Amino acid sequence: MSGLAGIDPIAVAAALIVASTPILLAAIGELVAERAGVLNLGVEGMMILGAVVGFAAAVATGDVWLGLLAAAAGGAALAALFALLVLGLLANQVATGLALTMFGLGLSALIGQGYIGVRPPPAGRLDLPGLTDLPVAGRLLFAHDVLVYAGLALVAGVWAFLRYTRAGLILRAVGESHDAAHALGFGVRRVRAAAVVFGGACAGLGGAHLSLVRVPQWTEGMTAGAGWIALALVVFASWRPWRVLLGAWLFGGIAVLQLNLQAAGVKIPVEYLAMSPYVVTIVVLVIISADRTRAALNAPAALGRPFHAAG
């Protein structure tokens, strides 16, 4: 295929890192929520709300930073609503997560009406003098926007938090056995609420990366299942932070590759290339879950189970 020759591997790799950032951010947030024992299926809704709120705030203020802040706040607000329903009112987690996604999609379309076709203020690239000019590594590693680095830092931070801090240990305890954690005097609902809200803020940032940096534009339903892929990513990663990074690069790579193949004019209809990320997600999920003992060992034991301190 002659079209393949036109693809620059370094450009692809650099694009891969950028493309993986939204799902990386959303997935690392969801990982924290799931390690606390809460399955929030509303990632897609929180992401898209973050995308539109961040976009609107950035356009209104002309400041990308304020946009990102607003995106995190928007995602966190929706997550707080989820926490209220699931932790406060003991609503069904699966159904509430779905409701969150549907509501988020509707609300974002509503907010975003006036912003279709508007250009956001440019997101600054974090160029490091000297490093960015390096031949290969410069373009690959040191010429990205802030959120790319924030995503990597977040993975490292979450890993260290879960592994080395007392708060991280409590969070894991709540996710493994809420009854035991409750008996020890830890506030199960408080810990879970904090984890869910953190997850929402991360998802909101992920959405904002799409609308402010990667695309950069607002279109209705622009997340196109990225939130769901982030959910799959957490399972793929067996609830381990570094594996989330690995998975995000894998999915980012597929997304970029199919776009490059489309652009290179490979003789496969565009629609079939465009469905590849979703098909790969399914295949990967199957491979991971086929190893039953491992999947069962790694999943937080209290994941998705409602907690009600009786008596």
Next chain:
Amino acid sequence: MIRLERRPAPSAFWTAGTPVLAVALTMVAGGVMFAMLGKDPVATIRTIFWDPLFSPQYAAFSRPQLLVKAGPLILIATGLALGFRAGIWNIGAEGQYIVGAICGAAVGLAFYPLGGWYIFPLMVLAGGLGGWAWAMIPALLKVRFGTSEILVSLMLVYVAEKIVAAMAVGRLRNPEASGFPGSRNLARYPAASNPELIPGTGLHWGVVAAFLAVAVIWLVLARHRLGFQARLAGLAPRAARFAGVSPGRLTLACMGLSGALAGLAGLFEVAGPAGQIRIDFGSGYGFTAIIVAFLGRLHPAGILLAGFLMALTYIGGEIAQFVIGLPAAAIQAFQGMLLFFLLGLDLAANYRLRLGRRAAA
């Protein structure tokens, strides 16, 4: 201090009462949202819930639409309800709906331009089988590998959306449409069309199928082993295993049934109201049906009512869009809000609120 006390059994009063209360609260919250959009809240609510049925200006057009919109919602939601009761989450009904439509339309188009009484029944069969097969993918993966049926069925919605787009510009494109995307119009091909059965009512075969599904699923839930097993598995999975319920077989049955019904809904839609396979054939019925299933308390009779109510919000939303310029997305947010209130109020059915100090044990 307020305490929650789990009820030994869900309160019958609140089980029936929460949907009504949820609808009322959604109207209030929705009114606030409409006011924030600069619309008169009372007038907007009246336009959505009253005008489609009783306005002299619009009712003649919009009343038949009620059955057209409620049909697929009810058909899909009754199928979903059985699985949801068993804790089997098929949230990819939208994909099964699309694949059912593609398969059914493909069979019909294959016979074009022949006539014959057997063509439409064959299409119905193909539509149901298509939806069933699409639902079997997550079902088999769940049973064989333990893969989450939630994520797989949802991913398959996106895949189905790409397939229908590929079909509309590829294999199923109308060869006489000079390159425009979209298939031949099945509504104009008598042997393959799903016409309005009684003029002016909106009744088509899909609505008939929806009513039948309500009756059959009601019977299954109340009298059949499958319904009993689904309810048991949902309430007490371990007890269900001891009672000999095979989780695998139950998953296959529930997913298959809901997939087939969603596929049928897609077929009746493509052969009737929609008429053709288009790039954007998926219209969100599969997702709204999830709200319908919950609003109807996962019970066929409730789903029947909920389907009509949700259809009303669709039609009323369109009128509000046209008359007072309410954005289409406002209705989507409104529907999402309804599900929130519903799920939150479920607390009242399952728990008792106790004021004051804890009684001695």
